[in-house]
Amino acid sequence: MSHGKIRDDKTCLNCGHHVEERFCPHCGQENTERRQPFYFLFTHFIEDFTHYDGQFWGTVKNLLFKPGKLTNTYLEGKRQIFVPPVKLYIFVSFITFFVFALFPMVNIGSSDKHNEKQGETGLVKIMKPIKAIGGTQKIIDSIKAKKILTEEDSLAIEKLKMVPDSAEVEKILDMDRTIDSGDGNYKSKKSYDSAKAKNPGFLDFVERPIIHKYFELKDHGITKKELLSNMIEKSFHNLPKALFIYLPLFAFFLWVFHNKKKWWYFDHGIFTLHYFSFLLLIILFIFLFGKLTKLTEIKSLNALLYFVMTIITIYSMGYFFIAHRRVYRSHGLVSIIVGIILFAINFFAFMFLLAGLALVSFMMLH
Structure with missing residues (x-):
């Protein structure tokens, strides 16, 4: 609910119709003063996304702890109770990318001479x-x-x-x-090229630029430990991007495995938006807990944090099966079989996409 001051004039500034209360019955515009205090810009932004009337927090609560409920409610036509799927996904993505931006990736090659050697x-x-x-x-x-x-x-x-x-x-x-x-006993890029010239392989066009990049980074004093650490963190940071790219493909696989007359691609898209919003929140929680483990040296606290991260990961894997059964209402055994097939296909396809993004990130290192 907005906290902007209501105008004394009951004529809508947008369409000219008479406004009895806060909102115009003709166009829906809020009949508030044109000029507001500067802080109103920020409060208005937060209100638009979080809805102080409880809509946002109710949406997040149901998203995390009641798998499938948001999708069922939306497909039933009750679309004012919770935040719309697209708006929810955009907001959660924004928060995730913002938090990731606050904690930049490892800057390899920036350590002192001792670390470089x-x-x-x-x-x-x-x-x-x-x-x-x-x-x-x-x-x-x-x-x-x-x-x-x-x-x-x-x-x-x-x-x-x-x-x-x-x-x-x-x-x-x-x-x-x-x-x-560690590259097939090649000492340098030159020795690698010489060996490949004598014994070319079918996938050399893929392997060659990767090996060349590795030797280039090695020549700059970047160790394998630094490189591995950087690639792991880059892959984690790429998860939100990979989810966004994979979203339509995930909905497509759902469409393939379900009744085409009963379920439209639109329905699968709504399920996917809610499920991916959940995954983004899970990624965000694991990321924050992971950062906390680096800030404290208390072993018992770190053990607790790792335990919580493990529970969250296991829950996120079971979440899909629960949400899938509640939304598509298939029989228990059928739901489990279809769910396992879908989970396996999407897991390997998503890992392939993530590996591709990691490879692109590796080639862009300098």
């Missing part, structure tokens, strides 16, 4: 300085060149004789770089 083994860190000065033999020769050798010099020479020479150091470094690459 955390992918190197301890052996490499020891060998690199030796390689830089030309090997152990040069150090030994420089010590022996002294006119008078002390006991410390003799001990130093004995210890240096136990260290590999420069050729062995280079071999060890090459071995470590090969192990670290």
Whole structure:
């Protein structure tokens, strides 16, 4: 309900009809003053989305805890009780994207030199300085060149004789770089291209740009640990985008598996909007709980948060089956079988889409 001041003049500013109460009976415009305090812009915005009369909170409550009720109520024609499906989905999407924007993704490559080199083994860190000065033999020769050798010099020479020479150091470094690459034992982009030129594969057109991008990021000092962390978070941030893209396809699969005369594509679209609004809220809750686990070092509290996240995830999986049975009113066994088939098809198709978005995000890293 709006809190704007009602005009004393009972003539509608929009259509000129007489207004008995707050709203014009002819066009529906609210008969409030044209000029309002500045804060009215913000309160009006919140009112439009949340409806202080309880419509929004009642919608969210039923969406979370009564699977299928919003869809059934809307399809029955009772469309003033709850927030309309499209408006609900847009608002929940807006909130989700806004919260995600407040917590940006991991900025890989921005760490200090210590973190940038955390992918190197301890052996490499020891060998690199030796390689830089030309090997152990040069150090030994420089010590022996002294006119008078002390006991410390003799001990130093004995210890240096136990260290590999420069050729062995280079071999060890090459071995470590090969192990670290993890890309079919390719040391660099050049060695990969050379190997593929001799033995091309059917999917090289897909694999080549990915491997090239990996070596490009590796050359910039980005470790595999940083890259994996970034890709996981990017995939999570891509979930709302993936849901939006997948929405019409989800409704299409529902249309395929149900009676075409009884259920129109429009009906499946309403079910999908409500279900995806629920999923967005679940993603938002899990995201916020996940952020809380990073803010506290109390093990018992973190354990509780992870437990809650697990329960929410399990509930979100069962939610679809409950909502599907209540909306489509199919028999128990039939509903379960159809629900399992739909869930499996949509799960793999959605994962394929999410993987595609993750790949695009990976190729855009710099």
